[in-house]
Amino acid sequence: MARQELARFLRDRRERLRPQDIGLPADPHRRTPGLRREEVAELAHMSVDYYTRLEQARGPRPSPRILDGLVGALRLAPAERSHLFRLAGASAPPGVRAVRRVRPHIAQMLLRLPDTAAIVTDAGYDVVAWNPLARALLGDDLGRHGNLARRRFLGQGRAYESSSAEEFGHIVVARLRRAADRYPRDPALAALLRELGAGSEEFRQIWDERPVHAPGHRTKTIDHPTAGTLRLNCDVLLVPEDDQEVVLITADPGSPAARTIRRLAGAVAS
Numbered sequence: 001m002a003r004q005e006l007a008r009f010l011r012d013r014r015e016r017l018r019p020q021d022i023g024l025p026a027d028p029h030r031r032t033p034g035l036r037r038e039e040v041a042e043l044a045h046m047s048v049d050y051y052t053r054l055e056q057a058r059g060p061r062p063s064p065r066i067l068d069g070l071v072g073a074l075r076l077a078p079a080e081r082s083h084l085f086r087l088a089g090a091s092a093p094p095g096v097r098a099v100r101r102v103r104p105h106i107a108q109m110l111l112r113l114p115d116t117a118a119i120v121t122d123a124g125y126d127v128v129a130w131n132p133l134a135r136a137l138l139g140d141d142l143g144r145h146g147n148l149a150r151r152r153f154l155g156q157g158r159a160y161e162s163s164s165a166e167e168f169g170h171i172v173v174a175r176l177r178r179a180a181d182r183y184p185r186d187p188a189l190a191a192l193l194r195e196l197g198a199g200s201e202e203f204r205q206i207w208d209e210r211p212v213h214a215p216g217h218r219t220k221t222i223d224h225p226t227a228g229t230l231r232l233n234c235d236v237l238l239v240p241e242d243d244q245e246v247v248l249i250t251a252d253p254g255s256p257a258a259r260t261i262r263r264l265a266g267a268v269a270s
Contacts, residue, residue: 001089003057009087010055013074014040021075043073062088078241097186098123098179099242106239106246110134114265115258117249120239123179124189125149125172128244132268133261137224137249149176149192153200164220173206174213182243215245227264230257 015034019025022035022043041051046066053059062070067088071081085091102120110118110131117134119127119142127146135142145157149172152165162168176193183189196203215236222230230251237246251257 001061002087003059006084006087007055007057009084010051010070010074013076013080014055017075040070040073044069061090064090082241098183098189099244100124100126100128100188102129102244103239103242106244109246113248114269115250115262117261119247119249121148121245121247123175123183123243124186124192125175133265134249136264136268137227137261147192148172149196153196153203162220162222164218167218168220169202169206170209170211171213173203173209174211177207177210179243227260230260231255232257 014037017035019030019035019039022039024039037052037055038048041048044051044066046069050059050066054062064085067085067090068081070076071084074080076084100122106120107129110120110129113131114133116131117137118131119134119138120129122128125148127142127148130138130142139145139157141157145151147156150156152169152172176189176196179186179189180193197207215238217233217235219231219233222232224230233250233252235248235250237248238244239246251261
């Protein structure tokens, strides 16, 4: 537990809040910058003495319940919540459900990648954003059949022959296992896992193997119905605050696949 850093973090976030941020009237005669300690303690449902000791780096290690009380009282963002738990030497408990809304700046970034097919997937492998080239490369039914786990194991939506189909199955299950641990109360995720388990023997077998996979770089070959055989690179960028992944699909410069992708990009742009 980093007591001094935790104390500084709490003081900084308390002093940044204004009384009106928590529904109190503005007071021009208030001498304390931001909120008072007793106001934070009341909002966090703890004693003033306990909170004061935390700010003075004298308190015991706070429990996850205390920490989440401080998260609400200080109006902390998800990244700040994770930082608070790290300072206290605790593991942040999972959220209630996976984030299924993509941040606007992430969605806009996809449109600034003309020669790269790009999608964003959430923790349950729903495709929550894509650019036009991704739709041309992966199928125009991304909006209707946009869950990659259902595509892989249940045959829902357009699926092309791929050299990485077996590897991708293990990647999908590994990520879904992580999601199940993080979001045990997410009804949509629970329904997806039941559907996959009921509909795919392969999914059940891989699930029992408990695969582990870290996102990174991989290469695969797909048979596109109009563009032919394409050797592609897949790279994953993480959006950790939302537990989402940005998948970038490219081809080696100067390769036949790169020329084909450029033609596809030109077609969707026209």
